[in-house]
Amino acid sequence: MASTKSVCVRAGTPADSAAITGLQEAGFGMRYGSDESEFRGGTFPVERSLVAVEGDRIVGHTVDRTMTITVPGDRTVRACGVSGVAVAPTHRRRGILRELYRAQHARTEADGLPLTVFTASEGTIYGRFGYEVAVLATSIAIDTRRVEFRSTTPDPGGVTLETLADSVARIREIYQRWQTVTAGAQVRPDAEWDLLFADVERHRQGATTLFVLLHADGYALYRRSRRENRDIASVRELRALTCDAHAALWRVLLGLDLVDTVEAEIAEDDPLGYLLTDPRTVRLTHRGDTLWARVMDVPAALTARTYRADLDTVVAVHDPFREAGGNFALRIRDGIAECEPTTRSPILAFDINVLGGLYFGAHRASTFAAAHRITVEDPAALRAFDAAFTTDRAPQLGWAF
Ligand SMILES: CC(C)(COP(=O)(O)OP(=O)(O)OC[C@H]1O[C@@H](n2cnc3c(N)ncnc32)[C@H](O)[C@@H]1OP(=O)(O)O)[C@@H](O)C(=O)NCCC(=O)NCCS
Known part of the structure; x- marks a missing residue:
């Protein structure tokens, strides 16, 4: 079996379009209709594709577009929306998706976007990359x-x-x-x-x-x-x-x-x-889940949304895949957050996935804590964190991609 060493990741070009379509059709087990051709590429242009190439053959693909998404408090966040993720059935489970996501995240970081989102084909794939179900x-x-x-x-x-x-x-x-x-x-x-x-x-x-x-x-x-x-x-x-x-x-x-x-x-x-x-x-x-989210930049993401209660805390965010974690001081007054790296000792600790899950208000912090996914000694500290992140309404996905 070949390794990822023979595969390189590069940006897509219009010449790749037919091969990308074929890869997606094989990956998702469907055929695009001839009545769709004029719309394909409109939302996700091929210039935003990343392709994994072995020789002259495309064996993996992702594509993205910058999305504006409403966050609690009727504000918006700009996010990288990823779609069309597929690896050739001949090349699966040798790390091509992992390589594509490294490149995808580097691009999102360069674009300065605090969040990455997508809809997922399976629930088992993306947790390892720091993602969590964000809308149900x-x-x-x-x-x-x-x-x-x-x-x-x-x-x-x-x-x-x-x-x-x-x-x-x-x-x-x-x-x-x-x-x-x-x-x-x-x-x-x-x-x-x-x-x-x-x-x-x-x-x-x-x-x-x-x-x-x-x-x-x-x-x-x-x-x-x-x-x-x-x-x-x-x-x-x-x-x-x-x-x-x-x-x-x-x-x-x-x-x-x-x-x-x-x-x-x-x-x-x-x-x-x-x-x-x-x-x-x-x-x-x-x-079921509709949107999955990953926080790319903790202070930028946490200050983009609003909160329901005042809070003074320090969180330890663990991010093994991208190293966007660390200890952050989070101060909330009248719904507005300030967040910055700190050397102070953390009061709550969790994987970065948890922030994606809490971000739009689909889940409660207390539920993550009950599942041992938030570590916190003081029940009052958890209650305060929970009260701040809880939202009035359940989030909803606008359009699937
Ligand atoms: C899902 C898919 C993109 C995975 O690509 P891949 O190149 O085989 O994935 P990788 O080899 O890079 O795997 C990375 C990790 O994810 C795991 N993984 C990959 N696909 C998985 C799946 N379907 N279920 C559970 N784990 C999966 C691998 O075991 C590996 O784990 P580890 O390195 O942490 O031990 C590919 O199988 C595919 O195209 N499937 C059909 C279309 C699809 O479902 N696309 C996803 C749309 S959201």
Whole structure:
């Protein structure tokens, strides 16, 4: 078996595009459709690729783009978003991914970005590189015939059925308002919007093209299909800025005639179950990670978001893969953090992964401590740290990449 010594990592060029596509198709076990070609490369240009090359053959790939992501406190952080990670099946498990990530991290460091994020194919790969699950989502299925709304659930109406072509500007405007107040949600690039509105065949997987429900403060995009003798409405994306928009959209979706099941992915704290007389109607089919995050620069990342309580502490951050760790003094007043390296003794100690997990508010520090992933002697110090990092709302991913 060859080693990584015969492999070098370099930046991608347009001449590499076909080989990169083939590598990704083999890695992910799919084929891009011919109707996607004009969108491919728009969000993640090949010039941002890193390729691992053996001789004249591309055997590994990553690509990135700088993303603007909302953080707790409705501020934003600039992050490196990595995608398209694949190593040839002929070259797996000989350290090519590790080499690509070293190069990827060096590039992110040179770009001065405090955070790296991605969505992961498997949960076992990226912890070793300092990443942690940063945003979770819940997949649900609702048997519409069992749906009954509580008497307290509003019925505000105001929803219209639209065509996708006619809704582009309003959907983009609503998403932009939603994204700026939702931790974990990223600004969506034009190319990504174009891909969504093109509604390509691969995304449909045998279902219809997208139906659009519009409200002044929300929208729902869904498809219809028939599987195992059941008529299904699958919500591709639902964004609601207000409780009224949320209730109005769900009333239409759950009232759809000739539909047995409505499927959707919702935030961890979505109030949907509370609108119904029987909360069991909202059947959880999967709970999983969407965004993973890694802190690249501890002071820059921790001062980008806001906090819920004042804090004076010293944290020891362990980062064996990149050496971005050390001891840091963290002082928070009125939600705003100051953070700098210190020689003072730490009060809490953890791997850098933990900061990625806490960053957008998906997890509690007390839960990491219960799992022995935060070391702290004084329970009051943990309570104070937990109170500062806890957020009002569960984070949500804006668009998958
Ligand atoms: C996942 C993938 C990129 C790994 O590439 P690779 O070059 O084989 O990985 P490496 O040899 O550099 O492995 C680095 C480390 O990760 C581990 N690892 C790699 N892939 C793993 C997996 N799927 N599950 C668990 N561990 C994995 C290796 O065992 C190795 O561990 P160690 O060095 O800490 O002992 C490659 O198998 C692939 O392309 N898979 C299909 C597409 C995919 O899933 N891409 C990832 C998208 S997020």
